[in-house]
Amino acid sequence: MVAASRGPSLVVLGRQGSGKGTQAQRVAAAFGLRHLSTGAMLREAVAHRTPLGRRVQRYLVQGRLVPDELMVGVVESAIGARDVVRSGFLLDGFPRTRRQADDLERVLDPARLDAAVLLDVPLDVVRHRLGLRRVCRRCETPTVAQHGEDELVCAVCGGQAVRRDDDTPEAIEARLETHELEAAPLLRWFEDRGLLLRVDAVGSPDEVFERVHAAVAPVLAASSPEPTE
Numbered sequence: 001m002v003a004a005s006r007g008p009s010l011v012v013l014g015r016q017g018s019g020k021g022t023q024a025q026r027v028a029a030a031f032g033l034r035h036l037s038t039g040a041m042l043r044e045a046v047a048h049r050t051p052l053g054r055r056v057q058r059y060l061v062q063g064r065l066v067p068d069e070l071m072v073g074v075v076e077s078a079i080g081a082r083d084v085v086r087s088g089f090l091l092d093g094f095p096r097t098r099r100q101a102d103d104l105e106r107v108l109d110p111a112r113l114d115a116a117v118l119l120d121v122p123l124d125v126v127r128h129r130l131g132l133r134r135v136c137r138r139c140e141t142p143t144v145a146q147h148g149e150d151e152l153v154c155a156v157c158g159g160q161a162v163r164r165d166d167d168t169p170e171a172i173e174a175r176l177e178t179h180e181l182e183a184a185p186l187l188r189w190f191e192d193r194g195l196l197l198r199v200d201a202v203g204s205p206d207e208v209f210e211r212v213h214a215a216v217a218p219v220l221a222a223s224s225p226e227p228t229e
Protein backbone atom coordinates (compact mmCIF):
# COMPACT_ATOMS: atom_id res chain seq x y z
CA MET A 1 0.00 0.00 0.00
CA VAL A 2 1.25 3.51 -0.78
CA ALA A 3 2.01 5.44 2.38
CA ALA A 4 -0.14 8.55 2.66
CA SER A 5 1.30 11.54 4.47
CA ARG A 6 -0.13 13.20 7.53
CA GLY A 7 -0.23 17.00 7.57
CA PRO A 8 0.50 19.29 10.51
CA SER A 9 -1.82 19.74 13.50
CA LEU A 10 -2.19 23.27 14.84
CA VAL A 11 -4.45 24.93 17.38
CA VAL A 12 -5.33 28.61 17.69
CA LEU A 13 -6.13 29.95 21.16
CA GLY A 14 -7.30 33.30 22.50
CA ARG A 15 -10.20 35.21 23.97
CA GLN A 16 -13.42 35.62 22.01
CA GLY A 17 -12.80 38.55 19.68
CA SER A 18 -9.03 38.05 19.61
CA GLY A 19 -9.19 37.37 15.87
CA LYS A 20 -9.00 33.57 15.92
CA GLY A 21 -11.41 33.09 13.02
CA THR A 22 -9.75 35.72 10.83
CA GLN A 23 -6.20 34.57 11.50
CA ALA A 24 -7.09 30.89 11.30
CA GLN A 25 -8.58 31.38 7.83
CA ARG A 26 -5.45 33.17 6.66
CA VAL A 27 -3.00 30.70 8.19
CA ALA A 28 -4.96 27.79 6.75
CA ALA A 29 -4.90 29.36 3.27
CA ALA A 30 -1.18 30.22 3.50
CA PHE A 31 -0.09 26.73 4.56
CA GLY A 32 -2.72 24.61 2.81
CA LEU A 33 -4.36 23.43 6.05
CA ARG A 34 -8.04 22.84 6.78
CA HIS A 35 -9.56 25.43 9.08
CA LEU A 36 -11.79 23.61 11.57
CA SER A 37 -13.91 25.93 13.71
CA THR A 38 -15.92 24.07 16.34
CA GLY A 39 -18.18 27.11 16.80
CA ALA A 40 -18.98 27.13 13.05
CA MET A 41 -19.65 23.36 13.08
CA LEU A 42 -22.05 23.74 16.00
CA ARG A 43 -23.83 26.74 14.48
CA GLU A 44 -24.29 24.77 11.28
CA ALA A 45 -25.71 21.83 13.23
CA VAL A 46 -28.14 24.20 14.96
CA ALA A 47 -29.15 25.82 11.65
CA HIS A 48 -29.83 22.40 10.09
CA ARG A 49 -31.64 21.14 13.21
CA THR A 50 -29.57 17.97 13.35
CA PRO A 51 -29.75 15.84 16.51
CA LEU A 52 -26.45 17.41 17.63
CA GLY A 53 -27.80 20.88 16.82
CA ARG A 54 -30.89 20.32 18.96
CA ARG A 55 -28.73 19.21 21.90
CA VAL A 56 -26.32 22.14 21.77
CA GLN A 57 -28.58 25.05 20.83
CA ARG A 58 -29.28 26.29 24.36
CA TYR A 59 -25.59 26.32 25.25
CA LEU A 60 -24.75 28.47 22.25
CA VAL A 61 -27.54 30.95 22.85
CA GLN A 62 -26.53 31.36 26.50
CA GLY A 63 -22.81 31.56 25.70
CA ARG A 64 -22.07 28.45 27.80
CA LEU A 65 -19.66 25.68 26.92
CA VAL A 66 -21.11 22.57 25.28
CA PRO A 67 -20.30 19.52 27.48
CA ASP A 68 -16.87 18.01 26.81
CA GLU A 69 -18.25 14.56 26.02
CA LEU A 70 -20.25 15.98 23.10
CA MET A 71 -17.35 18.10 21.87
CA VAL A 72 -14.82 15.30 21.69
CA GLY A 73 -17.04 13.37 19.26
CA VAL A 74 -17.46 16.43 17.03
CA VAL A 75 -13.71 17.04 16.91
CA GLU A 76 -12.72 13.42 16.54
CA SER A 77 -14.81 12.96 13.41
CA ALA A 78 -13.66 16.29 11.93
CA ILE A 79 -9.94 15.63 12.33
CA GLY A 80 -10.29 11.99 11.35
CA ALA A 81 -11.63 12.74 7.86
CA ARG A 82 -9.19 11.41 5.28
CA ASP A 83 -8.62 14.72 3.46
CA VAL A 84 -8.11 16.54 6.76
CA VAL A 85 -5.53 13.98 7.89
CA ARG A 86 -3.69 14.45 4.61
CA SER A 87 -3.73 18.27 4.44
CA GLY A 88 -3.33 18.86 8.16
CA PHE A 89 -5.58 21.18 10.15
CA LEU A 90 -5.86 24.28 12.25
CA LEU A 91 -8.35 23.88 15.08
CA ASP A 92 -10.16 27.06 16.11
CA GLY A 93 -12.30 26.97 19.25
CA PHE A 94 -11.04 23.64 20.58
CA PRO A 95 -9.66 22.81 23.08
CA ARG A 96 -11.22 25.28 25.49
CA THR A 97 -10.58 23.32 28.69
CA ARG A 98 -7.75 21.18 30.01
CA ARG A 99 -10.01 18.16 29.79
CA GLN A 100 -10.56 18.88 26.07
CA ALA A 101 -6.80 19.22 25.60
CA ASP A 102 -6.35 15.75 27.14
CA ASP A 103 -9.11 14.44 24.83
CA LEU A 104 -7.38 15.97 21.81
CA GLU A 105 -4.07 14.40 22.72
CA ARG A 106 -5.80 11.04 23.06
CA VAL A 107 -7.69 11.14 19.75
CA LEU A 108 -4.70 12.48 17.82
CA ASP A 109 -2.61 9.52 18.86
CA PRO A 110 -0.36 8.34 17.24
CA ALA A 111 0.01 11.75 15.59
CA ARG A 112 1.13 14.76 17.49
CA LEU A 113 0.29 18.40 17.92
CA ASP A 114 2.76 20.76 16.29
CA ALA A 115 1.92 24.05 18.00
CA ALA A 116 -0.72 26.18 19.68
CA VAL A 117 -0.81 29.83 18.64
CA LEU A 118 -2.11 32.14 21.36
CA LEU A 119 -3.53 35.42 20.05
CA ASP A 120 -2.89 37.75 22.95
CA VAL A 121 -5.37 40.64 23.21
CA PRO A 122 -6.36 42.51 26.43
CA LEU A 123 -9.93 42.13 27.76
CA ASP A 124 -11.00 45.74 27.15
CA VAL A 125 -9.97 45.47 23.49
CA VAL A 126 -11.93 42.24 22.85
CA ARG A 127 -15.05 43.63 24.60
CA HIS A 128 -14.99 46.59 22.24
CA ARG A 129 -14.37 44.37 19.19
CA LEU A 130 -17.17 41.93 20.05
CA GLY A 131 -19.68 44.78 20.33
CA LEU A 132 -18.85 45.81 16.76
CA ARG A 133 -18.51 42.31 15.28
CA ARG A 134 -20.83 41.26 12.46
CA VAL A 135 -20.44 37.81 10.95
CA CYS A 136 -21.47 36.71 7.47
CA ARG A 137 -24.46 34.36 7.59
CA ARG A 138 -23.10 32.50 4.57
CA CYS A 139 -19.30 32.24 4.93
CA GLU A 140 -18.76 33.25 8.60
CA THR A 141 -16.24 35.95 7.70
CA PRO A 142 -16.22 38.56 10.48
CA THR A 143 -16.53 42.28 9.64
CA VAL A 144 -16.20 45.31 11.91
CA ALA A 145 -19.23 47.61 12.04
CA GLN A 146 -17.19 50.82 12.34
CA HIS A 147 -20.28 52.91 13.04
CA GLY A 148 -22.26 50.26 14.93
CA GLU A 149 -24.40 49.31 11.88
CA ASP A 150 -26.68 46.30 12.50
CA GLU A 151 -26.04 44.77 9.06
CA LEU A 152 -23.21 44.94 6.57
CA VAL A 153 -22.42 43.34 3.23
CA CYS A 154 -19.74 40.67 3.49
CA ALA A 155 -16.68 41.80 1.52
CA VAL A 156 -15.74 38.19 0.76
CA CYS A 157 -18.97 36.64 -0.58
CA GLY A 158 -21.50 39.47 -0.73
CA GLY A 159 -23.64 37.78 1.95
CA GLN A 160 -25.34 39.47 4.86
CA ALA A 161 -23.11 40.11 7.90
CA VAL A 162 -25.09 40.39 11.13
CA ARG A 163 -24.55 40.26 14.87
CA ARG A 164 -24.14 36.67 16.02
CA ASP A 165 -26.93 35.35 18.29
CA ASP A 166 -24.38 35.01 21.09
CA ASP A 167 -22.91 38.49 20.67
CA THR A 168 -25.50 39.98 23.01
CA PRO A 169 -23.95 41.88 25.98
CA GLU A 170 -25.04 39.11 28.42
CA ALA A 171 -23.68 36.25 26.34
CA ILE A 172 -20.44 38.13 25.62
CA GLU A 173 -19.82 38.56 29.35
CA ALA A 174 -20.71 34.91 30.06
CA ARG A 175 -18.30 33.68 27.37
CA LEU A 176 -15.45 35.94 28.47
CA GLU A 177 -15.94 34.93 32.10
CA THR A 178 -15.80 31.23 31.20
CA HIS A 179 -12.74 31.85 29.08
CA GLU A 180 -10.88 33.56 31.95
CA LEU A 181 -11.63 30.61 34.25
CA GLU A 182 -10.39 27.99 31.80
CA ALA A 183 -7.53 29.88 30.15
CA ALA A 184 -4.72 29.67 32.71
CA PRO A 185 -4.69 25.85 33.12
CA LEU A 186 -5.17 25.40 29.38
CA LEU A 187 -2.24 27.65 28.51
CA ARG A 188 -0.09 25.87 31.09
CA TRP A 189 -1.00 22.55 29.46
CA PHE A 190 0.43 23.74 26.12
CA GLU A 191 3.38 25.50 27.78
CA ASP A 192 4.33 22.32 29.67
CA ARG A 193 4.60 20.52 26.33
CA GLY A 194 6.65 23.28 24.72
CA LEU A 195 3.89 23.96 22.19
CA LEU A 196 2.74 27.48 23.04
CA LEU A 197 3.52 30.31 20.59
CA ARG A 198 2.41 33.66 22.05
CA VAL A 199 1.62 36.35 19.50
CA ASP A 200 0.73 39.97 20.27
CA ALA A 201 -2.60 40.21 18.43
CA VAL A 202 -3.34 43.91 18.87
CA GLY A 203 -3.14 45.63 15.50
CA SER A 204 -4.62 45.33 12.04
CA PRO A 205 -5.38 41.84 10.65
CA ASP A 206 -2.41 42.24 8.28
CA GLU A 207 0.00 43.18 11.06
CA VAL A 208 -1.16 40.31 13.24
CA PHE A 209 -0.98 37.85 10.36
CA GLU A 210 2.63 38.84 9.73
CA ARG A 211 3.47 37.99 13.36
CA VAL A 212 1.49 34.75 13.29
CA HIS A 213 3.13 33.69 10.05
CA ALA A 214 6.59 34.41 11.47
CA ALA A 215 5.80 32.30 14.54
CA VAL A 216 4.25 29.34 12.69
CA ALA A 217 6.45 29.03 9.59
CA PRO A 218 9.57 27.65 11.36
CA VAL A 219 7.48 25.08 13.25
CA LEU A 220 5.83 23.81 10.08
CA ALA A 221 9.13 23.76 8.22
CA ALA A 222 10.55 21.54 10.96
CA SER A 223 7.53 19.19 11.00
CA SER A 224 7.98 16.84 8.07
CA PRO A 225 4.93 14.87 6.89
CA GLU A 226 4.47 11.52 8.62
CA PRO A 227 3.31 8.33 6.92
CA THR A 228 -0.17 7.25 8.04
CA GLU A 229 -0.32 3.75 6.58
Ligand code: AMP
Nearest residue numbers: 038039059060063064065066093094096
Ligand atom coordinates in the same frame (compact mmCIF):
# COMPACT_ATOMS: atom_id res chain seq x y z
P1 AMP B 1 -17.01 30.23 18.97
O1 AMP B 1 -17.49 30.42 17.59
O2 AMP B 1 -15.68 29.53 19.05
O3 AMP B 1 -17.03 31.49 19.80
O4 AMP B 1 -18.05 29.22 19.68
C1 AMP B 1 -19.42 29.56 19.80
C2 AMP B 1 -20.07 28.69 20.87
O5 AMP B 1 -19.97 27.30 20.49
C3 AMP B 1 -19.45 28.76 22.26
O6 AMP B 1 -19.91 29.87 23.02
C4 AMP B 1 -19.87 27.43 22.85
O7 AMP B 1 -21.24 27.46 23.24
C5 AMP B 1 -19.76 26.48 21.64
N1 AMP B 1 -18.42 25.89 21.53
C6 AMP B 1 -17.54 26.04 20.49
N2 AMP B 1 -16.42 25.34 20.71
C7 AMP B 1 -16.58 24.73 21.91
C8 AMP B 1 -15.77 23.90 22.72
N3 AMP B 1 -14.53 23.54 22.34
N4 AMP B 1 -16.27 23.46 23.90
C9 AMP B 1 -17.50 23.80 24.30
N5 AMP B 1 -18.31 24.61 23.62
C10 AMP B 1 -17.86 25.08 22.43
